[in-house]
Amino acid sequence: MITTAARGVERPVLRRAQPAPEVSTIGAVAAGCLVKELETWPKPGLVSHVDSGSHDDMDAGTFRRSAAAIRPYLQRLADAGALGCGMGRLRIIGLEAERAMLAATSGVNTHRGAIFGLGLLCAAAGAKAGGLVDPGLPLGDVVARLWGDSILDGPVLLHSHGSVARRRFRAGGARIEAAKGFPSVYRIGLPALRRAAPVVPEDTEAARVEACFALIASVEDTNLLHRGGLNGLRFAHDAARRFIDAGGVCASGWRARAQSIHERFVARRLSPGGSADLLAMTLFVDAHERPSR
Secondary structure, three states, rough: OOEEEEEEEEEOOOOOOOOHHHHHHHHHHHHHHHHHHHOOOOOOOOOOOOOOOOOOOOOHHHHHHHHHHHHHHHHHHHHHHOOOOHHHHHHHHHHHHHHHHHOOOOOOOHHHHHHHHHHHHHHHHHHHHOOOOOOOOOHHHHHHHHHHHHHHHOOOOOOHHHHHHHHHHHOOOOOHHHHHOHHHHHHHHHHHHHHHHOOOOOOHHHHHHHHHHHHHHHHHOHHHHHHHHHHHHHHHHHHHHHHOOOOOOOOHHHHHHHHHHHHHHHHOOOOOOOHHHHHHHHHHHHHHHOOOO
């Protein structure tokens, strides 16, 4: 048995001798979701397989190299979850993943947020596959139950763009999102994805666009706050909400409207990177918790 610290209290977590066999594919699925997020367009201001959005220092190739570099670490996070490891071990693996990412991208931060959020969901999927928690629990609930307190009590990157924006604008950020079990994924991203999927069954990219716009319309994205301040965040929310309210991808001519919004984000140099991370997490959760048809 090992223990995890929760606000100074040692909490027992059962440990298995080895990861269960079904754990072995979790990292590949997660990395595949990062590629699917990349291959979604139009995404306002974000890098895709079509263009680099509001970014001059990265492109689709940068993201593909990054996803390939962190894939083994996403699998290690799943293995750690299956073994009942605490947040301390998960942080170590996450930092190793960041170093691999930066080495693959020549120092460009492509997936730091995804390593954190998607990595925790990989660990949760590992815990479920390893039989450490109720198999009926959503992955977000597993994260909150096993590591929620430790996430909030952990170290903060004081000089990261997200941390600066959180302090300046009193925004919640990724840590609170994770500690609460990823409510943006379950209440916004996943419903939007599943709402659009049966309407556009032949176009899976369209459903991903719908989920992306829904997230941008609602999430307090610290990347937007960093780049555009409160005015930039409000602009992004309003533009994305208008797209969704007009029918989203279920309305005719949606792609041209989405492209126009994308171009307006680029003109303002806005990039909702937090929403992109949440889109990848939404795809991962959907892959693991998709209702049987």
